Structure formats: structure tokens, C-alpha cells
Amino acid sequence: MLAPGVAAEAAGPLSDVERRFGIHLGVYASDIRSGKTLAYRAHERFPMASTVKVPVVMAVLDRVDRGKESLQRAIRFTRSDLVTSYSRIAREHPDGGVLPLETICSYTISESDNTGVDLLFRLAGGPQAVNAYVHRIGLSGIRVDRLERQLPHDASLSDPRDTATPAAMAQLMRRLSVNSPLSPTSTAVLLKWMRATVTGDNRLRAGVPRGWRVADKTGTYANMANDVGLLYPPNGTPIAIAVYTLGKDPDVASGAIAQAASFAVHALRRA
Secondary structure, X not given: OOOOOHHHHHHHHHHHHHHHHOOEEEEEEEEOOXXXXXXXXXXXXXXXXXXXXXXXXXXXXXXXXXXXXXXXXXXXXXXXXXXOOOOHHHHHOOOEEEEEHHHHHHHHHHOOOHHHHHHHHHHXXXXXXXXXXXXXXXXXXXXXXOOHHHOOOOXXXXXXXXXXXXHHHHHHHHHHHOOOOOOHHHHHHHHHHXXXXXXXXXXXXXXXXXXXXXXXXXXXXXXXXXXXXXXXXXXXXXXXXXXXXXXXXXXXXXXXXXXXXXXXXXXXXXX
């Protein structure tokens, strides 16, 4: 539910960002301290791209929490398992190999490893199992359909598969800070991997004030850029945020994400 006045205040500045960058923009941000929110196209569906890697890793960590999996287990993979684009695993193990599950999870979040996420999909039981996990923890608005290797090069708003609303993904981020569906240990390790993200320096991280920290996960297609995460002030509780764009080269769209994050911090944390 939107706090009175905040959504209206968001519409003008965020529509200006959308127009200035020539993109289709969706934003939802929630101040965990005050409960205030802001929204812009927050209930429209956007292609998730690699932001889906957060629920995939959560589904695997849920199996760890239930004793069905171990982060120390050695995972074997072959050359046919490799996704060669954006994959440290594929670069370092071109003929296949063995890695601890913890390393695969870490690479999947922090470096957005595309081989890693497909290996994790297999461990979780496939896209439909991840979809079922998301619904089981009480979230709607997130739809998981395909493996990484099955995704297109360009995103489209006309395809409902592998999409999420900014409101749903921001709610997932909020759950990692408040009432996490994962154990405290698994929540802490996931947030550690998100803080170590190396793919989003020009997105949410570029929009927060000096001294703030960010735990996030990016997503990218040829014609879009996304970023979802938690924005931490030097002291106190974070802001949960999801920003999705469509229609421009990701380098261009990244600037819109940074401006949306800057506006969210200003709107939700001003005195």
C-alpha cells in the first residue's frame, strides 16, 4: 500500500527521467524504517533478465536450509552445461569441471554468471520449481519460465514469460531485510554475495549518497538494464528498491537507474 502523497510526488520526477532517457521505466521503493513507498509503473510487468538469479539462488538456499543440499557439495558440470556468455565458470573451465555449490552461488549473484544460474536451476528442479518456491513464500508478480540458455537477446514487453513487476521484486528485496524466508545464515550469505556485486557500479550504486552501501542484483538485455536491491544508509535500516527499464542500450539505461535511486533516497529519507 502506498503512503499518502508519495506516489503522486514520484510521478513527475520519474516521468521526467523516463522521457529524458527515452526509456520505459518501472520503479518501486519501500523505506523499511518508515513504511513509506514510492511507485512508478510499479505493477507493470518487465522482463527480469538476470534479476531472476536472486529467486533462483534463494530456492537453492532453501534446500540447504531444509537439509536437502549443502553449500560444500562438489557440483560436476560438463562442456555441454556451459553458457559461454557472461560466465566466469565457462571461461575458467572450458571443458567442464567441479566447483563447490557455494562458489557457483557466489558467482551467479556477484558476477551474474550465466552457467552458474543454469546449474542452480537444475539443482532447484527447474524454472517451474523456482516459480513454485516464489509462490510458496507468498509473493505474486514474479514469473519464472525458462533457463538462461533459453532467453532471448532482446527484451519485449509483449512476452509475459520471465517477468516481474517492480513492486513484487522490491517486496522480495524487503523480505531479505525483514522476515526473510531463509534462515539467518542463508540470508546473511546471500546479502554478502549481493554486496559483492561487480556488475552494477553505474546503476543503483551510482545513485546513493556517499557513505551508503548497496546489496543488489543487476539484469541486462541488449535493450534494457535493471537493478534490484537494498540501499543501506551509514546507520539504520535500508530502502528496498527495484528499477526496471526497457528501450535503450544498457549503458544509457543505467544512468536512468542511478537517477531513480537518487530520487528514491531523497523522497523517502528527507526530513
